[in-house]
Amino acid sequence: MDYKDTLLMPKTEFPMRGNLPNKEPEIQARWEEQDIYKKVQERTKGKPLFILHDGPPYANGDLHMGHALNKTLKDFIVRYKSMNGYCAPYVPGWDTHGLPIEQALTNKGVKRKEMSIAEFRKLCEDYAYEQIDNQRTEFKRLGVRGDWDNPYITLKPEYEAQQILVFGEMAKKGYIYKGKKPVYWSPSSESALAEAEIEYHDKRSPSIYVAFEVEDGKNVIEQGTKVIIWTTTPWTIPANLGIAVHPDLDYVVVSVNNDRYLIAHALLENVTTTLEWENVEIVQTIKGSELEGVVAKHPLYNRPSLVVLGDHVTVDSGTGCVHTAPGHGEDDFFVGQKYNLDVLCPVDDKGVMTEEAPGFEGMFYDKANKPITDKLNEVGALLKLEFITHSYPHDWRTKKPVIFRATSQWFASIKDFREDLLEAIKEVKWVPNWGETRLYNMVRDRGDWCISRQRVWGVPIPVFYAENGEAIITDETIHHVANLFREHGSNIWFEKEAEELLPEGFTHPGSPNGSFTKETDIMDVWFDSGSSHQGVLVERDDLQRPADLYLEGSDQYRGWFNSSLTTAVAVTGKAPYKGVLSHGFVLDGDGRKMSKSLGNVILPGKITKQLGAEIIRLWVASVDYQADVRVSEAILKQVSEVYRKIRNTFRFLLGNLADFNPETDAIEYEKLREVDQFILVRLNNLVKTVKDSYEKYEFMNIYHAVNNFCTLDLSSFYMDFAKDVLYIEAKDNYERRAMQTVMYESVVTLAKLLAPILPHTTDEVWAHIPAVQEGSVQLTDMPEVKDLSRALELEEKWSKFLKLRDDVLKALEEARNQKIIGKSLTAKVTLYVNDNTKALLESLSESMKQLFIVSGFEVAGTVDEAPENALKLEHAAVVVEKADGETCERCWVVTPEIGVDSEHPTLCKRCAQVVKENY
Numbered sequence: 001m002d003y004k005d006t007l008l009m010p011k012t013e014f015p016m017r018g019n020l021p022n023k024e025p026e027i028q029a030r031w032e033e034q035d036i037y038k039k040v041q042e043r044t045k046g047k048p049l050f051i052l053h054d055g056p057p058y059a060n061g062d063l064h065m066g067h068a069l070n071k072t073l074k075d076f077i078v079r080y081k082s083m084n085g086y087c088a089p090y091v092p093g094w095d096t097h098g099l100p101i102e103q104a105l106t107n108k109g110v111k112r113k114e115m116s117i118a119e120f121r122k123l124c125e126d127y128a129y130e131q132i133d134n135q136r137t138e139f140k141r142l143g144v145r146g147d148w149d150n151p152y153i154t155l156k157p158e159y160e161a162q163q164i165l166v167f168g169e170m171a172k173k174g175y176i177y178k179g180k181k182p183v184y185w186s187p188s189s190e191s192a193l194a195e196a197e198i199e200y201h202d203k204r205s206p207s208i209y210v211a212f213e214v215e216d217g218k219n220v221i222e223q224g225t226k227v228i229i230w231t232t233t234p235w236t237i238p239a240n241l242g243i244a245v246h247p248d249l250d251y252v253v254v255s256v257n258n259d260r261y262l263i264a265h266a267l268l269e270n271v272t273t274t275l276e277w278e279n280v281e282i283v284q285t286i287k288g289s290e291l292e293g294v295v296a297k298h299p300l301y302n303r304p305s306l307v308v309l310g311d312h313v314t315v316d317s318g319t320g321c322v323h324t325a326p327g328h329g330e331d332d333f334f335v336g337q338k339y340n341l342d343v344l345c346p347v348d349d350k351g352v353m354t355e356e357a358p359g360f361e362g363m364f365y366d367k368a369n370k371p372i373t374d375k376l377n378e379v380g381a382l383l384k385l386e387f388i389t390h391s392y393p394h395d396w397r398t399k400k401p402v403i404f405r406a407t408s409q410w411f412a413s414i415k416d417f418r419e420d421l422l423e424a425i426k427e428v429k430w431v432p433n434w435g436e437t438r439l440y441n442m443v444r445d446r447g448d449w450c451i452s453r454q455r456v457w458g459v460p461i462p463v464f465y466a467e468n469g470e471a472i473i474t475d476e477t478i479h480h481v482a483n484l485f486r487e488h489g490s491n492i493w494f495e496k497e498a499e500e501l502l503p504e505g506f507t508h509p510g511s512p513n514g515s516f517t518k519e520t521d522i523m524d525v526w527f528d529s530g531s532s533h534q535g536v537l538v539e540r541d542d543l544q545r546p547a548d549l550y551l552e553g554s555d556q557y558r559g560w561f562n563s564s565l566t567t568a569v570a571v572t573g574k575a576p577y578k579g580v581l582s583h584g585f586v587l588d589g590d591g592r593k594m595s596k597s598l599g600n601v602i603l604p605g606k607i608t609k610q611l612g613a614e615i616i617r618l619w620v621a622s623v624d625y626q627a628d629v630r631v632s633e634a635i636l637k638q639v640s641e642v643y644r645k646i647r648n649t650f651r652f653l654l655g656n657l658a659d660f661n662p663e664t665d666a667i668e669y670e671k672l673r674e675v676d677q678f679i680l681v682r683l684n685n686l687v688k689t690v691k692d693s694y695e696k697y698e699f700m701n702i703y704h705a706v707n708n709f710c711t712l713d714l715s716s717f718y719m720d721f722a723k724d725v726l727y728i729e730a731k732d733n734y735e736r737r738a739m740q741t742v743m744y745e746s747v748v749t750l751a752k753l754l755a756p757i758l759p760h761t762t763d764e765v766w767a768h769i770p771a772v773q774e775g776s777v778q779l780t781d782m783p784e785v786k787d788l789s790r791a792l793e794l795e796e797k798w799s800k801f802l803k804l805r806d807d808v809l810k811a812l813e814e815a816r817n818q819k820i821i822g823k824s825l826t827a828k829v830t831l832y833v834n835d836n837t838k839a840l841l842e843s844l845s846e847s848m849k850q851l852f853i854v855s856g857f858e859v860a861g862t863v864d865e866a867p868e869n870a871l872k873l874e875h876a877a878v879v880v881e882k883a884d885g886e887t888c889e890r891c892w893v894v895t896p897e898i899g900v901d902s903e904h905p906t907l908c909k910r911c912a913q914v915v916k917e918n919y
Helices: 020-034 036-044 065-082 099-107 117-141 157-172 234-239 265-274 330-338 369-378 418-427 434-445 475-488 525-530 532-538 560-572 604-610 613-622 633-655 674-695 699-726 734-754 759-766 791-817 835-842 848-852 909-918
Strands: 176-186 191-193 198-216 226-231 242-245 250-256 259-264 281-287 295-297 304-309 322-324 382-395 403-412 429-431 549-553 579-583 827-832 856-861 877-882
Touching: 020 036, 020 117, 020 604, 020 613, 020 759, 065 117, 065 549, 065 579, 065 604, 065 613, 065 674, 099 117, 117 604, 157 176, 157 475, 157 525, 157 532, 157 560, 176 330, 198 234, 198 369, 226 234, 226 322, 234 369, 242 330, 250 265, 259 265, 304 330, 322 330, 369 382, 418 434, 418 560, 429 434, 434 560, 434 579, 525 560, 532 560, 549 560, 604 613, 613 633, 613 699, 613 759, 633 699, 633 734, 633 759, 674 699, 674 734, 674 791, 699 734, 699 848, 734 759, 791 827, 791 835, 791 848, 791 877, 848 856
Parallel strands: 226 259, 242 304, 429 579, 549 579, 827 856
Antiparallel strands: 176 191, 176 403, 198 226, 198 295, 198 382, 242 322, 250 259, 250 281, 295 304, 827 877
């Protein structure tokens, strides 16, 4: 007889190698065939809703690792919620308007000037849909489950119609107005920008000190005194109309080389050093408030520069006398309004100086710095020129500098409902909690929102103008335009004349001849995506407002979190979300930002082809995503190793369940041995830890807890010594069925717990688990935490045993290194222990030889009685020697009992009996 044939070795078709790049697409094809998203929704129908509202990625370009991190985190949450008592629909979306798509078409050779606006917009739409298809394919390849056939897209007619209604409601409440004031202006984009579209980079700029000679000192200071201003934007000097001083600061007139200069007293020392003055004498000290109305002369033009009072003036730098150009600065604008100064802006849409800057017209603003400085020097007004590198606002799309420029724009008045916004922020649950402070401070400090853009690819601002120039925004016009957009899309705005877009028979007192015009600006794309609470959560029957959660990168505090809050509070008085969760950015292995120029970009599409989507998903679970995270080939290799351990655990468990029927073979918890109960207690603890961590969005805890359970509790302990029972004993042996009961419970529980993180693998595992009813683990519920008897007692007792076992394993390893033994089954272990450890061992009914995986075992005395050759460790002194006897051909245990059964002379007593009774 070949005794190998009598062993109950593991049998499973679940493969050892994941072969994920090839296997995952097969599994995803099955999901498509099953329509798994629909099945999940049907199964959870009627349960409480949990809505994670997807922040729309921009429809342009391949996915990067930030996309993968974001969508995978969302998928973890939605999958978990749908397995834990909720109906959790997930509707993905895309942001599709704006400059990048216009730019992409231009780069492809599209000549916008040679076609109508409507024709160009159609090309933009087609390009957006093409990008959506590409990105959708990549998102699905990551295993993200959602309503991919019915996403929300900001260019869809029904979405645009709802956006118009949001705008109309805000206008109705008086929050929308048109005004001329300085806004961020991008010459490279030829458009106004919102604060959310600004990023800061270092820029080298000229730093100049300029003297403005006083013409009328109002009997406060002498005529001819020179007021010194400092600026890093010489190109704005032609727009100067005033000089601001702080009413509460002390100012001094100083005599230097027969000239008299006015500056803030607090900055005298700095200015003296910078301008290299000598023999400085203070001749007069004046309060800033006394200087109001003093008139200086513009150094380049024959016009006055009025001294005004402004609380924005500081003594952090400069001179305390602030160059004021109302057309080029927000503070300048507001102080200018107070003093009836013009809003002079001698720079056009392209950043070119106009004829309002005589002598410099036709020059690009930045190029005008030198000639303006030269002219100031020529007339004797330039006191100092140097260069500084400072943080300067840039267009986040083109990466080029922006300017402040006064233009006529549409604004949303934040100040009118700022307190409502701040109150709404307090009602939201923020993770991490610093998110609340961050957004609160932004809203507290932000100015009004410039919502108009001078582009064509976007949602038109639905405003008509009467013949007398009056803007028309009424309930009637708004609803009519919204209905037109819902039926035809917003292209109709550019295809029809104003009269055709107005309600039939519309009249207005400002248009006695019945003639109207329409606004040509479009809305800021942040108004588009910020209206999604209305365009998606209200528009769709399967969703609801407010959403339970918004989850995006930390840059969205200034972006989507902000614009969504603004529009929702304006329209409904409440935030559009109950909770906000943010994540950091993805960096390379060295903590650097990924860029093509550095050659350190890692693309998710490449990883799925090489390693599989499961490795990306497991990486996402492994990182502290609320901060910036790192990814590299080395990091992914480590994650792959953890994946391999988890997969091997699943394979071992499945392999040993081939002959197990849970309905007939499972043993009740109370009738299991203590060691089996202990593993189920540990499994139960894992369920609690994992579910708590899902609830708190702490996926890294899940990664470590599952890895530890698989590696330490199962692989290193339970599965290791279980082989002597599972393979050797008879099929229906009590101990064997007990261990199979534990393994069945473990494989089912682990599959469910890991289903949100590793959906491909757990569905593959599910197909190999005996007697499961559901066609997919996605159609099951999360395991419940059980109230297991003696749980704390068992955990305390067996944790002590495992510490003792660690000592024995160290001693075995030492003996193996000294060539005393080979494999542990060739060893006999003798322990010398204290009374507590002795009592612990005596309380255990399990076979110590099996638990330690040795052939001989005894407790011989106390630690003090241990011989010199004993290895003294923390919990015992251990002697390891060769076991007496011969090796059993079937179980490899070394015992003197070999040959006691004459029919099976090479077997031990146990194996002979098993073979005789069963084969």
